Amino acid sequence: MYRIGSLPQVTLKWAQTLDGQLADDSDQSQWISGVEERRYTHRLRATHQAILVGAQTFLKDLCQLTVRDIEFDGQQPARVIIDPRGRVLKALKENSHLLLSLQMGPRRTYLLTDILDDYDDIEELFDPKKLLRVRYRFNDFRQWLHGSLRQLVLVFEKTEVRRLTHLMVEGGxxxxxxxxxxxxxxxxxxxxxxxILGGRRHRVGTGSLLKNVDRFEVESKEQLGSDILLRYKVMTPTCTQRLTI
Ligand SMILES: NC(=O)c1ccc[n+]([C@@H]2O[C@H](COP(=O)([O-])OP(=O)(O)OC[C@H]3O[C@@H](n4cnc5c(N)ncnc54)[C@H](OP(=O)(O)O)[C@@H]3O)[C@@H](O)[C@H]2O)c1
Structure with missing residues (x-):
């Protein structure tokens, strides 16, 4: 039985152009937003126990996802990379420098993957203090995402000395x-x-019809340098309505 209580509160955070693009057509996104907004992102990271990105973003940007450039003496959030079909695992197998760089720094990285036995030998090279694989059978992507997050919460509680209550998702x-x-x-x-960049590839969307679409409630807005930050609450977190596992 799927328990909503076992999922963390999820904040989706991104920076986009006026026409809704998160990156240009050559996949560059550094830097869409200005210095003040990026500093704010670090403050926001500090309020979450883990920061998650997709495999493509990790492989492209090799993002650290740490809290920096602000005063902060708390515990760094964990890094979480979704790797449903083992693309990051394959890259780690082929590139020892990537594996080394992933295992540097003070906190752990969690790789959410399918149960892919082909990569068991690479896992032997993982330092479990720095890198852990969280496996969940990949079938349907949404079910995999729910299942992987629930697994992550369980593993996180055992390995870190704290609970995963707030997860920030930074793209792509x-x-x-x-x-x-x-x-x-x-x-x-x-x-x-x-x-304004133009292009269609790097946009957030659900493909919903207007009659079914989620509504968001504005919580606040703030000017950060030349960027405008909008904060929304999702009116109907639909985990329970849309997916029953
Ligand atoms: N402006 C911003 O705030 C911002 C933030 C972060 C990143 N970016 C930019 O965004 C770009 C990358 O974004 P992206 O959208 O291309 O990729 P992404 O979101 O980083 O990664 C896509 C992930 O989704 C998985 N996935 C999605 N649907 C799936 C499905 N139906 N079945 C299986 N797996 C599925 C992919 O799995 P597979 O790996 O197995 O394919 C992959 O792990 C980069 O250029 C980066 O610089 C911008």
């Missing part, structure tokens, strides 16, 4: 969209930057 657009479609988002933090 595919991952953010899948969290929305799976009814897993509780809050949105969207930075709008004064740029």
């Amino acid at each position: 657009a595919t991952t953010l969209s899948e969290f929305l479609k799976a009814g897993l988002a509780h809050r949105l933090e969207v930075a709008i930057s004064p740029l």
Whole structure:
């Protein structure tokens, strides 16, 4: 039986252009938003126990997802990478520098993957203090996402000395969209930057019809340098309505 209590509160955070693009057509997203907005992102990270990105974002940006550039003496959030079909695992197998860089730093990285036995030998090289594989059978992506997050909460509680109650998802657009479609988002933090890029690939969307669409309630808005940050509450976190496992 699927228990909503075992899922963390999820904040989706991204920066987009005026025309809704999270990256340009050559997959560049550094930097859409300005310095103040990026500093704010670090403050927001500090209020979550874990920061999650999709495999594509990790492999492209090799993002650290740490809290930095602000005064902070708390525990760094864990890094979580979704890797449903083992793309990151494959890259780690082929690139020892990537494996080394993933295991650097003070906190742990969790790789959420399918149960892929082909990569058991690479796992032998993992330092469990730094890198852990959380496995869940991949079938349907949304079910996998729910199942993997529930697994993550259990593993996290055992390995860290704290509970995973707040998870921040930082992109890319595919991952953010899948969290929305799976009814897993509780809050949105969207930075709008004064740029127009054009293109269609890097947009957050659910493909819903207007009559079925989730409504968001504005909580606050703030100007950060030249960017506008909008904070929304998701009116109906739909985990229970859309997916029964
Ligand atoms: N502006 C911002 O705030 C921001 C933030 C973060 C990233 N970015 C940019 O976003 C770009 C990357 O974003 P992206 O949207 O291409 O990728 P992404 O969201 O980082 O990664 C896509 C992930 O979704 C998985 N996935 C999605 N649907 C799936 C399905 N139906 N079945 C199986 N797996 C599924 C993919 O699995 P597989 O790996 O198995 O395919 C992959 O792990 C980069 O250019 C990055 O710089 C921008």
